[in-house]
Amino acid sequence: MATATGVYNTTYRRDFALRHTKAEYFRLALLAAFVVVLPFSLSEYWLSYVNLILLAAIAAVGLNILTGYTGLVSLATAGFLGVGAYTTANLTTRAHWPMPLSVIAATLLAAGIGALFGLPALRLKGLYLAISTFAAQVILSNRFRGWAYLTQGHGNIAAGYPTIGTHHMKSDFEWYWLLLVVTGLVVFAGVNLFRTGLGRAFIAIRDQDIAAEVMGVRVGAYKVLAFSIACGLAGLSGALQAHYRTIVTWENYEIGTSFTFVAMIIVGGLGSVAGAVYGAAFMTWVPAYITKIGQSLQQGSFSFLIRKLPAVQLTLFGLVLVVFLLFEPRGLARLWQRAKEYFRIWPFRY
Amino acid sequence: MSRAYRHNLNGSTLEAGALQMEIKDITLRFGGVRALDGVSFNVAQGDIHAIIGPNGAGKTSLLNCISGLYRPQVGEIVFHGGDRGDRNLVRTKPGAIARLGIARTFQNIELFRHMTVLENLMLGRHTHMSHHLLASFLYYGPAQRQEIRERELVEEVIDLLEIQAVRNKEVGALAYGFQKRVELGRALCMQPSLLLLDEPMAGMNAEEKEDMARFVLDVNDLAGVTTVLIEHDMGVIMDISDRVSVLDFGRCIADGAPAEVGSDQAVRDAYLGQEANA
Numbered sequence: 001m002a003t004a005t006g007v008y009n010t011t012y013r014r015d016f017a018l019r020h021t022k023a024e025y026f027r028l029a030l031l032a033a034f035v036v037v038l039p040f041s042l043s044e045y046w047l048s049y050v051n052l053i054l055l056a057a058i059a060a061v062g063l064n065i066l067t068g069y070t071g072l073v074s075l076a077t078a079g080f081l082g083v084g085a086y087t088t089a090n091l092t093t094r095a096h097w098p099m100p101l102s103v104i105a106a107t108l109l110a111a112g113i114g115a116l117f118g119l120p121a122l123r124l125k126g127l128y129l130a131i132s133t134f135a136a137q138v139i140l141s142n143r144f145r146g147w148a149y150l151t152q153g154h155g156n157i158a159a160g161y162p163t164i165g166t167h168h169m170k171s172d173f174e175w176y177w178l179l180l181v182v183t184g185l186v187v188f189a190g191v192n193l194f195r196t197g198l199g200r201a202f203i204a205i206r207d208q209d210i211a212a213e214v215m216g217v218r219v220g221a222y223k224v225l226a227f228s229i230a231c232g233l234a235g236l237s238g239a240l241q242a243h244y245r246t247i248v249t250w251e252n253y254e255i256g257t258s259f260t261f262v263a264m265i266i267v268g269g270l271g272s273v274a275g276a277v278y279g280a281a282f283m284t285w286v287p288a289y290i291t292k293i294g295q296s297l298q299q300g301s302f303s304f305l306i307r308k309l310p311a312v313q314l315t316l317f318g319l320v321l322v323v324f325l326l327f328e329p330r331g332l333a334r335l336w337q338r339a340k341e342y343f344r345i346w347p348f349r350y
Numbered sequence: 351m352s353r354a355y356r357h358n359l360n361g362s363t364l365e366a367g368a369l370q371m372e373i374k375d376i377t378l379r380f381g382g383v384r385a386l387d388g389v390s391f392n393v394a395q396g397d398i399h400a401i402i403g404p405n406g407a408g409k410t411s412l413l414n415c416i417s418g419l420y421r422p423q424v425g426e427i428v429f430h431g432g433d434r435g436d437r438n439l440v441r442t443k444p445g446a447i448a449r450l451g452i453a454r455t456f457q458n459i460e461l462f463r464h465m466t467v468l469e470n471l472m473l474g475r476h477t478h479m480s481h482h483l484l485a486s487f488l489y490y491g492p493a494q495r496q497e498i499r500e501r502e503l504v505e506e507v508i509d510l511l512e513i514q515a516v517r518n519k520e521v522g523a524l525a526y527g528f529q530k531r532v533e534l535g536r537a538l539c540m541q542p543s544l545l546l547l548d549e550p551m552a553g554m555n556a557e558e559k560e561d562m563a564r565f566v567l568d569v570n571d572l573a574g575v576t577t578v579l580i581e582h583d584m585g586v587i588m589d590i591s592d593r594v595s596v597l598d599f600g601r602c603i604a605d606g607a608p609a610e611v612g613s614d615q616a617v618r619d620a621y622l623g624q625e626a627n628a
């Protein structure tokens with residue numbers, strides 16, 4: 001119940017609800033309308049970027065569960081995108097598995113390997129753990145490049161479009177709906193996780209692991225579980241990406257991409273599921289926009305800038321990251337929260 | 351306190367007065383330092399059992415041995431779990447000890463700073479809940495029912511400790527006195543069979559101390575939870591404890607009823623004398 005003096009709930013069920021006020025339901029309705037209208041109002045070019053955002057968001061939510069909520073840094077996200085991609089490509093192209101099944105298998109395999117690479121978390125913390133995930137990334141990158149079996153010696157491997165009957169799902173418009181559902185489910189699951197005891201245990205491990213242990217939380221097992229979830233979601237993202245791009249090459253799964261994902265959750269907001277989505281949008285869309293500006297400049301007298309574009313992009317990213325770390329360590333999610341609060345009590349200042 | 355509580359906060363099935371924990375000849379060394387040196391005493395079900403001693407006497411170390419954070423080189427700590435049988439706590443992992451129902455607070459508050467009061471207390475229910483990944487992802491269904499069920503007990507603890515007004519606040523932002531209360535609440539939510547409190551009143555003013563002493567008494571009276579309490583304030587100790595053990599340089603120099611211990615000459619020399627000089 002929302003009154004002038006605040007929000008009151010008369011049952012625990014209501015108190016646990018994600019939304020309490022009419023304004024919150026209204027915003028949800030707006031969001032629903034937005035995602036339905038979006039694909040009709042964007043060109044194929046920009047819609048493809050929306051799809052890339054949705055794909056990145058899946059892995060970013062996973063990484064935020066691991067890093068933002070559980071407090072364990074991973075530099076191996078790209079490696080697990082690769083595990084998902086190579087697995088589904090091989091299962092569909094060589095073993096002729098149907099795509100949905102092979103994507104699920106790829107997710108589970110990535111989760112399993114992720115648990116394995118998460119084992120050092122039983123012993124290591126902080127920087128040392130980060131280095132051990134870096135090692136995992138190096139091992140995986142190395143396998144993608146060097147293990148000829150993965151690509152039957154071609155250096156890359158095809159992954160087909162999904163089919164419905166005899167129809168091939170190729171257009172960005174169709175992919176948008178598929179990805180909207182999958183990413184929506186991942187976000188839903190991520191948000192739910194932190195409404196339950198399991199999610200609270202993850203946060204407890206991040207905040208005070210000794211107290212968590214003394215409260216009976218199985219700290220070691222949950223750390224490994226968090227790795228498994230993050231790597232599984234990276235695998236899911238990578239597998240879908242493989243079918244979206246239709247080709248799997250090792251260049252996409254290098255350490256640089258892992259860093260991009262870390263940047264994503266920092267910019268979006270550590271410890272926020274929505275933040276992971278904002279971060280994915282920011283880190284995908286901004287470079288695309290810069291590229292676009294670059295192309296239009298090419299026609300003008302600024303062509304010298306074009307050659308510098310990659311450097312400009314990197315510098316800008318570095319700057320953005322530093323600015324967020326310094327001024328809003330809780331990212332875009334926190335900014336949005338503050339904006340909502342501001343308007344809720346507007347025009348009063350307190 | 352006349353309010354009827356629906357949940358029994360006491361996890362122990364022993365009769366009041368029964369032997370609950372035997373600390374036998376515990377010796378704990380850190381390199382050359384003997385933090386504990388052959389400490390032995392018994393804790394009875396339902397008592398408020400105080401541990402006193404000067405700074406560095408080994409009080410916190412003893413609590414850490416009981417909750418499995420430190421592993422003494424010599425001795426054993428036998429915990430009588432009633433229906434759940436007896437268990438030597440030495441070499442048992444902290445998580446397993448928590449599942450026996452041994453709950454504690456820390457000298458330097460160790461709360462989950464970024465969680466709300468409610469979430470911190472709900473974490474106290476962790477060992478009483480089941481945690482399945484898929485149910486958690488789904489939320490609606492078993493996970494939600496469990497949250498609601500556990501919330502009821504947590505709300506009773508919130509009422510008992512009078513922290514209703516701050517239940518949705520992040521604990522990192524709370525005043526020190528409230529944080530101490532929340533930490534007690536989190537331990538209580540475990541429905542402990544044994545409650546270990548490391549200086550719950552340290553750094554408080556007289557009024558806050560009085561409140562906290564009342565809460566400790568309430569918990570003990572209403573629920574019958576055995577409480578092992580480390581405290582420096584002799585006044586409080588004399589008022590609320592049923593039994594007192596005195597540590598000095600890692601040795602247990604006295605153990606008995608508060609009045610006895612208070613008049614013991616060795617204790618006066620070791621502890622009270624020191625305070626009088628300070």
Ligand SMILES: Nc1ncnc2c1ncn2[C@@H]1O[C@H](COP(=O)(O)OP(=O)(O)OP(=O)(O)O)[C@@H](O)[C@H]1O
Nearest residue numbers: 380383385403404405406407408409410411412457
């Ligand atoms: N982890 C540790 N490593 C090394 N020495 C330790 C450790 N923990 C405790 N000690 C030493 O053991 C001795 C007892 O310390 P402890 O913290 O148990 O005292 P205390 O009685 O709780 O004191 P206080 O009243 O100051 O809290 C001290 O000499 C302390 O330096």
Ligand SMILES: [Mg+2]
Nearest residue numbers: 409410411457
């Ligand atoms: Mg101490």
